[in-house]
Amino acid sequence: MLLAEIVRTLDGVTATRSRLAKVDLLADLLTRLRPEEIAPAVGMLVAAPRQGRLGIGWRTLSGVEATHADSATLEVADVDAAFDELASAGGSGSAAARLAVLTRLAERATASEWDLLQRVIFGELRTGALEGVLLDAIARASSTEGPVVRRAAMLSGDLRETARLALTEGPDALAAVGLEVGRPVLPMLASTASTVEEAIGVSGPASVEYKLDGARIQVHKHGDEVGVYTRTLADITRRVPELVEIVRTLPAADVILDGETLALDEDDAPRPFQDTMARFGAERASEIALRPWFFDILHLDGRDLLDEPLSVRRAVLESVVGEWMMPGTVTDDPQVAAAVSVEALAAGHEGVVVKGLDAPYAAGRRGASWIKVKPVLTYDLVVLGVEWGSGRRQGWLSNLHLGARDPLGEFGEPGGFVMVGKTFKGLTDETLRWQTEHFLALETGRSRGAVTVTPTTVVEIAIDGVQRSPRYPGGVALRFARVKGYRPDKPAAEADTITALRDLLPGISR
Structure with a gap:
């Protein structure tokens, strides 16, 4: 299959809001793939190459100088072979070898194909071809029931x-996919509610557990062999030896656990989220130790527990992990649940997760069985620039560059603004049209893909918090920022300050 067909399909998926239309487009593409093209093509559809990480950074990719092809001749197999070369390049001269592979690939690709390949390499498609939509497309293309496809994807942890299996071997092969110790599965996800009372009203009797500002982990133990995986199923075992040693002491020969980990300070208070993530990014352990909290169990000594209700899984979990169990309370009383939330926040955590006691472990899905409740922080920030959108947002100014006020000039000119992050989330089509016209009228200059503007527009931004960042002069960056609305009633001189954001991060140097 030509790569151009994937480009056309993704353009169609991006152009429509209809889930059914997206499924139809993707299913049609899947039915036309040769067996050996299926895994590479699906990897491109979700920006997750079959080879995993390709070792390509922005500096390498921006160094590619090539004249693109005028017509489409590049095939899926050609791209897959090039990705093999990129993934296997290592040692002395590997940077030059990767650049040579990328240059040859860029020369064979049309401009639109090269745009897609760059986004696949960086894992940033933003096309709307989400995994859930693709699962439905796989079911349609293979004439298989959706739940069978979703369960196989859940248990294998591999959409490709x-x-x-679905397209070449059929429903029986999918049904045969089982839970295996040592093979990570897609994690169960939580929806959101604004209050604990609202969450309890949906869940009924529930386990109300702390929501930590840490990192999700899935742990597999087979004898003395232990594997630790992230929420994206990346293997980080060698980076977290303290977690491995704790799991080895648990009274189980074979076990799969779901949990969270974070670093604690000398007072046993949670360190900033960035400290935990820094450990995940390190190639070896550091002086910052991680502590696990386990909140679910999927398998124990030959017994699969996925389909058991949470009430059963909790009892089994407690017998295995003991002191390493996530704090929480079983209740159907909104006042008791609210008290747990207050307790969690007082301990420095994000909030709570309310989990229905009757619910099975629905891996890979976000539903009403788990509901997280976290306080929402909002700040009035100033737009410093805007990036042009891609895909369905082509032709609109989309990604906002956000700044906080710096009244004393601690990080620049007095009364100026300090950039603290970007976001394109929360923008409707109507808002995109408005802000494109609005900010073009305020344009003061252009750089690659972005427009700088007069810093006079205030926008209300919801965030989950901040983290330390050497990228920005103020030393902090927004976490999970999304637009709540513009504030035409508020002048930029009344925007929130960089000090207010820095105060959210305990221990940051003043």
Whole structure:
């Protein structure tokens, strides 16, 4: 299959809001793939190459100088072979070798194909071809029931292999996929509610557990062999030896656990989220130790627990992990649940997760069985620049560059603004049209893909918090920022300050 067909399909997926239309487009593409093309093509659809990380940074990619092809001749197999070369390049001369591979690939690709390949390499498609939509497309293309496809994807943790099995071997092969110790599965996800009372009203009797500002982990133990995986199923075992040693002491020969980990300070208070993530990014352990909290169990000594209700899984979990169990309370009383939330916040955590006691472990899905409740922080910030959108947002100014006021000039000119992050989330089509016209009228200059503007527009931004960042002069960056609305009633001189944001991060140097 030509790569151009994937480009056309993704353009169609991006152009429509209809989930059914997206499924139809993707299913049609899947049915036309040769067996050996299925895994590579699905990897491109979700920006997750079959080879995993390709070792390509922005500096390398920006160094590619090539004249693109005028017509489409590049095939899926050609791209897959090039990705093999990129993934295997290592040692002395590897940077030059990767650049040579990328240059040859860029020369064979049309401009639109090269745009897609760059986004696949960086994992940033933003096309609307989400995994849930693709699972439905796999089911349609293979004439398989959706739940069978979703369960196989859940248990294998591999959408590419799920598609290959569905399209080449059929429903029986998918049904045969089982839970295996040592093979990570997609994690169960939580929806959100604004209050604990609202969450309890949906869940009924529930386990109300702390929501930590840490990192999700899935742990597999087979004898003395232990594997630790992230929420994206990346293997980080060698980076977290303290977690491995704790799991080895648990009274189980074979076990799969779901949990969270974070670093604690000398007072046993949670360190900033960035400290935990820094450990995940390190190639070896550091002096910052991680502590696990386990909140679910999927398998124990030959017994699969996925389909058991949470009430059963909690009892089994407690017998295995003991002191390493996530704090929480079983209740159907909104006042008791609210008290747990207050307790969690007082301990420095994000909030709570309310989990229905009757619910099975629905891996890979976000539903009403788990509901997280976290306080929402909002700040009035100033737009410093805007990036042009891509895909469905082509032609609109989309990604906002956000700044906080710096009244004393601690990080620049007195009365100026300090950039603290970007966001394109929360923008409707109507808002995109408005802000494109609005900010073009305020344009003061252009750089690659972005427009700088007069810093006079205030926008209300919801965030989950901040983290330390050497990228920005103020030393902090927004976490999970999304637009709540513009504030035409508020002058930029009344925007929130960089000090207010820095105060959210305990221990940051003043």
